[in-house]
Amino acid sequence: MSEPRPESQPAQQQTPPGTLGEMRPKPDHGEESYRGSGKLTGKVAVITGGDSGIGRAVAIAFAREGADVLISYLSEQEDAKDTARYVEEAGRRCVLVPGDISDRAHCATIVPKAIEEFGRIDVLVNNAAFQMSHDSLEEISDEEWDHTLATNLSAMFTLCKAAIPHMQAGASIINSSSVNSDNPSPNLIAYAMTKAGIANFTASLAQLYGEKGIRANSVAPGPVWTPLIPSTMPEEKVESFGGNTPLGRAGQPAELAPVYVLLASDEASYVSGARVAVTGGRPIL
Numbered sequence: 001m002s003e004p005r006p007e008s009q010p011a012q013q014q015t016p017p018g019t020l021g022e023m024r025p026k027p028d029h030g031e032e033s034y035r036g037s038g039k040l041t042g043k044v045a046v047i048t049g050g051d052s053g054i055g056r057a058v059a060i061a062f063a064r065e066g067a068d069v070l071i072s073y074l075s076e077q078e079d080a081k082d083t084a085r086y087v088e089e090a091g092r093r094c095v096l097v098p099g100d101i102s103d104r105a106h107c108a109t110i111v112p113k114a115i116e117e118f119g120r121i122d123v124l125v126n127n128a129a130f131q132m133s134h135d136s137l138e139e140i141s142d143e144e145w146d147h148t149l150a151t152n153l154s155a156m157f158t159l160c161k162a163a164i165p166h167m168q169a170g171a172s173i174i175n176s177s178s179v180n181s182d183n184p185s186p187n188l189i190a191y192a193m194t195k196a197g198i199a200n201f202t203a204s205l206a207q208l209y210g211e212k213g214i215r216a217n218s219v220a221p222g223p224v225w226t227p228l229i230p231s232t233m234p235e236e237k238v239e240s241f242g243g244n245t246p247l248g249r250a251g252q253p254a255e256l257a258p259v260y261v262l263l264a265s266d267e268a269s270y271v272s273g274a275r276v277a278v279t280g281g282r283p284i285l
Contacts, residue, residue, distance in 0.1 A: 011235040018227030029057040030254035036064030039265040044118040048072040049128030051080035053226030057253035063090035070095040070114045102150035111162035123264040126156040127176040131191035152194035169213025177218040206273035215272035222279030225250040246281025
């Protein structure tokens with residue numbers, strides 16, 4: 001993959017959950033750059049939040065590595081269809097499942113749909129997340145707090161619980177944590193708390209299912225340019241987003257995908273319980 005061109009983003013804002021069409025500049029998901037080498041041939045992956053951002057980059061990379069994918073997403077139909085097109089152009093199948101994973105009843109339909117369509121699950125990527133920036137606890141409603149936990153934590157629990165009985169030795173669970181898991185932003189207090197929970201849950205999961213040969217790891221992204229940013233942050237913070245990293249810029253989704261590919265592949269057969277930092281140089285503990 002060629003070295004991404006550092007490019008700052010102008011001040012901008014969208015309504016949640018945000019769409020790719022309104023973003024300036026457009027994120028790089030590896031559409032033109034990612035080249036597969038058969039690392040995931042014959043595997044089936046379930047990816048939440050796969051319509052855009054890190055999820056789309058992972059879906060494209062997985063497909064070009066030989067995997068069929070089911071993509072769960074909220075409501076961004078055009079973005080999801082575009083992701084599916086890239087998967088299918090790679091010669092792989094893509095199943096789209098729209099709906100709100102904070103609704104446990106909907107969340108519980110995702111794994112059965114994957115089994116119905118593909119007959120197996122080899123990789124589960126819990127990537128979808130909700131965040132909102134606030135300057136005080138008073139600004140966070142009880143409903144928003146509950147929604148953040150339901151989307152970021154409870155959905156992960158529901159999907160893991162449903163998927164693991166269908167997984168064989170060599171299967172991989174990859175959960176998207178964050179640099180906020182131990183270096184929390186005060187303005188993202190609810191989100192940061194859930195990301196710490198994801199890291200902890202994943203570490204426990206790796207120990208709980210290691211004897212069955214099922215690996216669990218988390219990825220801790222730093223600032224990454226996705227629709228979540230202009231749809232959940234004030235304009236002035238969007239403009240400076242990523243500037244506080246040692247590399248001096250936000251990451252592109254395409255720069256995260258190779259880590260997910262590695263963790264999903266048999267090449268990482270002894271990697272479990274890890275939290276992999278992809279942060280532009282910001283350390284995690």
